[in-house]
Amino acid sequence: MATDATGAATDALRRHQPWQADAALGGPPPRVSFEFFPPKTDKMAETLWRAVERLAPLEPRFVSVTYGAGGSTRERTHATIARLKRETALEPAAHLTCVGASQAEVDAVARAYWDLGVRHIVALRGDPPEDAEAYEPAPDGYRYAADLVAGLRRVADFDISVAAYPEVHPEAASAVADLDNLKRKIDAGASRAITQFFFAPETFLRFRDRVAAAGIRAPLVPGILPVTNFATVQRFAAMCGAAVPDWMSRLFDGLDDDPQTRQLIAASTAIELCQSLRAEGVSQLHFYTLNRAELTLAICHSLGIRPAAEAPAA
Numbered sequence: 001m002a003t004d005a006t007g008a009a010t011d012a013l014r015r016h017q018p019w020q021a022d023a024a025l026g027g028p029p030p031r032v033s034f035e036f037f038p039p040k041t042d043k044m045a046e047t048l049w050r051a052v053e054r055l056a057p058l059e060p061r062f063v064s065v066t067y068g069a070g071g072s073t074r075e076r077t078h079a080t081i082a083r084l085k086r087e088t089a090l091e092p093a094a095h096l097t098c099v100g101a102s103q104a105e106v107d108a109v110a111r112a113y114w115d116l117g118v119r120h121i122v123a124l125r126g127d128p129p130e131d132a133e134a135y136e137p138a139p140d141g142y143r144y145a146a147d148l149v150a151g152l153r154r155v156a157d158f159d160i161s162v163a164a165y166p167e168v169h170p171e172a173a174s175a176v177a178d179l180d181n182l183k184r185k186i187d188a189g190a191s192r193a194i195t196q197f198f199f200a201p202e203t204f205l206r207f208r209d210r211v212a213a214a215g216i217r218a219p220l221v222p223g224i225l226p227v228t229n230f231a232t233v234q235r236f237a238a239m240c241g242a243a244v245p246d247w248m249s250r251l252f253d254g255l256d257d258d259p260q261t262r263q264l265i266a267a268s269t270a271i272e273l274c275q276s277l278r279a280e281g282v283s284q285l286h287f288y289t290l291n292r293a294e295l296t297l298a299i300c301h302s303l304g305i306r307p308a309a310e311a312p313a314a
Contacts, residue, residue: 029304030278032058033093033221033286034296037066038076047291048080054293056090057307058300061284064122064161067095074109085117093161094118096152097126098142099135103151106142110155120159123148123190135171146181149188162186164193164220166207170241179214186218193218194286196240197225199248199269201276222277225288226295227252227266266295271302278303 034055039045052063065080077094084092094113096106110121125145128135137143142151145162152158162185165178172178182193193216198204204222211220227233230252237244251269255262274285285303287296300306 030274030282031061031284032300032305033061033063033284035064035066035286035288036080036291038080039291040076044291051289051291051293052084052088052090054297055289056088058297058305059308060090062091062093062120064093064095064120064286067097067124067126078109078112081113081118082116091120092118093120093122093159095122095124096148097124098137098144098148099126099128100138100141102138102140103142104140106148107151107155110152110158114156114158119157120161121152122161122163122194123152123185124163144181146184146188149185149190153189160190161192161194161221162190164195164207164211165241166195166198166203167241167243170239175210179210179216182211183214183216186216190218192221194221195223196242197223197236197288198242199245199273200243201273201280203243204277204282205280219284221284221286222282223286223288224270224274224299225290226270226292226299227262228290228292228295230255230262232290263295267298267302270295270299274299274303 036048036052039048055063063084065077065084067074067077081092081094084090096109096113098106101109113121123145125135125148142148149160149162152160162182164182165172168175168178169181172181186193193211195204195207208220225233225236227248230249234244236242248269251265252262255265277285287299289296
């Protein structure tokens, strides 16, 4: 089974020849950004900072740090952002949510980030705590992401990113209502929208057309999730309403105990997705790294994104 999967992945790599992307597509490689999550343990911290060290030479546009469900990682998010600002040349973007805090508390966190030198916030409604059945706005808090964006604009002149959902937010009443909500966030002052992950390029391209038809002019950045663990991806997808294609399930079938072949399959599928998007004019990509560098490095390399010292001469 593993041998057949390896052969299929190798055939895919040969067919798409991602290392010839610059010549085939022309123009500069896309700009990239990376998402990390704050570590819970010392061992997880080592993994995170190893990934940061390996990805930093690619000079991402920014790196974001997530905020746990119910605001559960607030202090760890702040500590990670502070260290990025203190010890690297990267531009950190702090996730900030509406959950479990008053407007005054959220504003105070935002001001603390501004005083730290952080100029970019990823503004989200946020997920409810694990013991809650559904999202409930705090009585004296920001109700939704559009309200948070407007509040942040009053605090300081932040660069603000928000979330977008090509396959519709699972709690949205309809696709139209979901798109209306995105427009409210942009109209409130957001600079760009970063999408939830997806696995078929047409999913993003159709959504991009709908966004444009709705009169939304802010940049729409595709979110890319390299598949490090297929079971984890299936769980994430079920939570956020993203479709996992049948062909992907077949590709990863039988590879639970074969990490090397799984890495090859994951790299080839993500490279194909990114090259398809690039061919359709996409110039920015946001990678959900899960604090792992290997796959993201391989994908970026295939796209022509290299450390400055290794970049091919023009």
